[in-house]
Amino acid sequence: MEVIYCCYAGSHTSVTAAGIHLGLLPTTVRPLPSEILSLPNFDQGSARRLGHVRKLGEDEYGNNVYVAGLGPNRAVTLTALRLVLAGSHVKPDDLCIVDALSCISFWVRLGGFLSRRCGCVWLGRPLCVWGILARYGCFVRLVSEVKAICRT
Amino acid sequence: MATTRTLLVHSGAGVAALIVGLRHLGDEAVCTHLPKLWPAVSRPGRFICLSQEGNRVICLNSGGSGDIAQRLTEAAGVLWHVTHFSPLYVKEGMFCRLRFWLYLRFPAQKWLLGFELSQRSGS
Numbered sequence: 001m002e003v004i005y006c007c008y009a010g011s012h013t014s015v016t017a018a019g020i021h022l023g024l025l026p027t028t029v030r031p032l033p034s035e036i037l038s039l040p041n042f043d044q045g046s047a048r049r050l051g052h053v054r055k056l057g058e059d060e061y062g063n064n065v066y067v068a069g070l071g072p073n074r075a076v077t078l079t080a081l082r083l084v085l086a087g088s089h090v091k092p093d094d095l096c097i098v099d100a101l102s103c104i105s106f107w108v109r110l111g112g113f114l115s116r117r118c119g120c121v122w123l124g125r126p127l128c129v130w131g132i133l134a135r136y137g138c139f140v141r142l143v144s145e146v147k148a149i150c151r152t
Numbered sequence: 153m154a155t156t157r158t159l160l161v162h163s164g165a166g167v168a169a170l171i172v173g174l175r176h177l178g179d180e181a182v183c184t185h186l187p188k189l190w191p192a193v194s195r196p197g198r199f200i201c202l203s204q205e206g207n208r209v210i211c212l213n214s215g216g217s218g219d220i221a222q223r224l225t226e227a228a229g230v231l232w233h234v235t236h237f238s239p240l241y242v243k244e245g246m247f248c249r250l251r252f253w254l255y256l257r258f259p260a261q262k263w264l265l266g267f268e269l270s271q272r273s274g275s
Contacts, residue, residue: 051220053227066231071220075197076213080162080221080239081228083199083210087158088232 001063001150002085003096006078010052010069012112012128013100013139015042018056018065020143027144030136033129041067043115043125051077063096063150074099098146103138107131157207160239162221165249166193166213168242168268173202173211175272179262182269187256214241244268 003021005014019025019039026035036042040056050071057065070077078097085095108131115124132139163169170189174182189211192200196215201208214221218241225239245251245267255264262269 049223051217051223051227053224053231055231068224070224071217073196073215073217073220076215076217077221077224079197079199080160080212080214080225083160083212084225084228084234084237084239085232087237088234090232 001094002090003063004066004068005098005100006068006070007100010067011043011045012108013104014067015039016132017100017139018067021065022057027140036129103135105131105135158237160210162212162214163242163244167248167252168244169211171268172242173209176204183262
């Protein structure tokens with residue numbers, strides 16, 4: 001199965017959800033800020049170059065886990081992504097597109113804007129981590145629901 | 153796995169995408185078909201599949217996210233090895249939506265779509 005976690009820039013919420021999915025972050029306790037910061041591609045990439053998809057790894061069931069940054073108009077970019085995948089070897093039933101923005105908080109939005117758009121990394125990055133930790137339970141629930149689908 | 157060559161052509165208002173999708177037809181035929189097909193792509197995210205000389209052409213209205221959609225489809229094509237799929241972002245002239253709205257009311261004024269029609273050969 002192909003699991004794609006999507007968000008605005010593909011650098012905060014989707015990376016966190018994918019990190020939990022791949023076992024890079026714990027599910028029973030809240031991780032340390034350093035664990036979130038050490039996630040691959042966390043808070044990387046420019047907000048001015050949105051629209052990318054990359055593979056983060058493979059989970060314990062053999063599912064490929066990806067992150068995608070879809071930009072502000074997700075309905076359009078998601079349609080474009082689905083059209084490409086419709087022409088690929090991926091069967092529609094083997095595709096799981098997850099909106100990781102359902103777990104976003106104001107602080108992650110603000111932090112992401114400051115870090116990626118304004119280049120104020122020293123302030124934006126800690127705000128993102130703080131916002132993610134504040135809603136960490138939501139991320140764990142989201143990933144557990146996705147994993148339940150992947151297992152079946 | 154689909155093997156038909158597919159071209160995903162998209163533009164900000166969907167007009168230029170449709171014109172490229174109908175590029176195998178002459179100007180007259182394009183101008184005749186446009187008003188009938190445009191409702192299918194009138195809003196961002198909507199698309200229509202056309203057949204063009206044995207190939208499949210998907211015309212998508214990408215709204216203001218044309219650049220993002222282009223990068224995303226190119227990246228996805230590489231990642232999932234979709235070799236028979238080519239995305240193409242066609243830029244539209246100024247006030248394309250307004251010009252097309254006027255064209256729908258005055259179909260004889262084909263010059264209103266002059267810029268988009270002239271792009272067909274280069275696309």
